[in-house]
Amino acid sequence: MMRDAPQDKTKPARAGWLRHLPLALVVCGALLGALTLRDFVTFDTLRDNREALLAFRDQNYLGLVLGFLGLYVVIVAFSLPGAAVASVTGGFLFGLWAGTLLNVLAATTGAVVIFLAARAGLGAILSAKIAAGEGRVQRLKTALQKTEIEVLLLLRLVPVVPFFVANLLPALVGVRLLSFFWTTALGIIPGALVFTSIGVGLGEVFDRGESPDLSLLWAPQVIGPILGLCALAALPILIKALRGKTEI
Template sequence: MDNSSNDTPQPAKGGVMRHAPLAIILTVAVIGFFTLRDYITFDTLRDNREALLAFRDANYALMVLAFIAVYFVIVAFSLPGAAVASVTGGFLFGLVLGTAFNVTAASLGAMTIFLAARWGLGQTLAARIETSDGTLKKLKAGLNENEISVLFLMRLVPAVPFFVANLLPALVGVKFVNFAFTTVFGIIPGGIVFTWIGVGLGEVFDRGENPDLSLLWEPQIIGPILGLCALAAMPMMIKALRGKKGI
């Protein structure tokens, strides 16, 4: 009996299927960038705020589910409007619940795009880096040794785009459990700030203004966040010092 057909690898179909989720996400992201950026705005929120508040008051649970679903889609497909969605959470649900709903939706969306990238391109790229002998392998080894610290820094540093912090870890093979943990807790500080801005959004709209997202860079806000960044980086600093001293 000829078993040659069973021993012959068939990478084409499996490879295409593995890359399909990420390809779909990237395609939707590109389409969404050109078609939605003029619609998911604070002007749209201002024009529809009374209708949103009325719907929330009449269908609170449904509004919560709809909000989380929409925010999830925005993050999972890297669509424009994440900041608008975060502020809307505070506007509709207040600081505590708004932060909880924002963090839940953003975390689930981030985990979705991470898994999509990991199953496809990330799996292939991580394997190639692992079998290489160059700088990339050394960087990957250093990242794996300090995953929690690096992932927390990527979440806490405001200059790192959210979609980069979702995709890059998947492409270099970090553990999903570490990614999920640092995502949930790492986005809380920024989530609180954006939700807090949304709590006072009604008054801002009444003045004919848009919310000032530059609040994130105010010293009283960015200071504590940078302090958290220092705490996240401390384990790496301690390891580096111990290595130099031979401890």
């Protein structure tokens, strides 16, 4: 009589460890980038190489578009320093509308990479615990589901929420990928327009020997409309809470 082959008890543990690997790579990449790239991806680097970049754009526009998208996605996916420089560069190289489109596409793609990496590991564990929870935890889950879209848009529109945090938190609480994707793409448009518009006039700034002034983001004529959009995103949450439809 043949005995059953002994089961490999290390496989579940190995599988559990591997699902944390994507997020671990993102964190390691972020730490390595913070230590090595902070002085490289700068406006000074762009100033020193602008003639070469513009010449390459004129000779191989599609190649520069693909290279720009790839670099920007890597910057966002690994939370590397230089996202603001990349956004301004999009306007400098491609103009307002094409630059905004490319900036939104790249930033959204990078955000989805972080979201999927986090959801595969910590997000899966935390979501399972929330799903198995009772009482207040379950009420919190229900409240988040009812206001998922509004909360996601608010995370994108509020200027003080770091982009990495707005990518990570939704994955940890079980937000749907489709909702995360389209609210990210829509919610970052106002900020992308501002950064890209700064890049459009970057050539003149460089010619004067100056650096771009990113404090423009906090100018009343810029921050005012963005805060107005924040209020619109928060209004449905407030209304549902006042009507008693959301219990937190």
